[in-house]
Amino acid sequence: MKDGGIGILPEEQQNLFEPFYRASNVGNTPGTGLGLAIVNNCIDLHRGRISFASQVGVGTTFRVELPLTIINVIQEKHLDMLLVNNFREQ
Secondary structure (H helix, E strand, C coil): CECCCCCCCHHHHHHCCCCCCCCCCCCCCCCCCCHHHHHHHHHHHCCCEEEEEEECCCEEEEEEECCCCHHHHHHHHHHHHHHHHHHHHC
């Protein structure tokens, strides 16, 4: 995802995923500082990763990578079938 926004100051980038953190250059832009913390937690739960590059006055680009493995899909379908079969037997 890419924007043409205000960018993130280099000295503040390490705090970007902390809950309630808002950069000093946001001005009157509304927000709570929770969005990226929530996104980061969701990505962690899926064993993915998020990275970004930012320049003040140019904007920020975020990259989200989530793993997809066929074995997980097969296991989930197998688990679903087991649950359905167990429910029918009861």
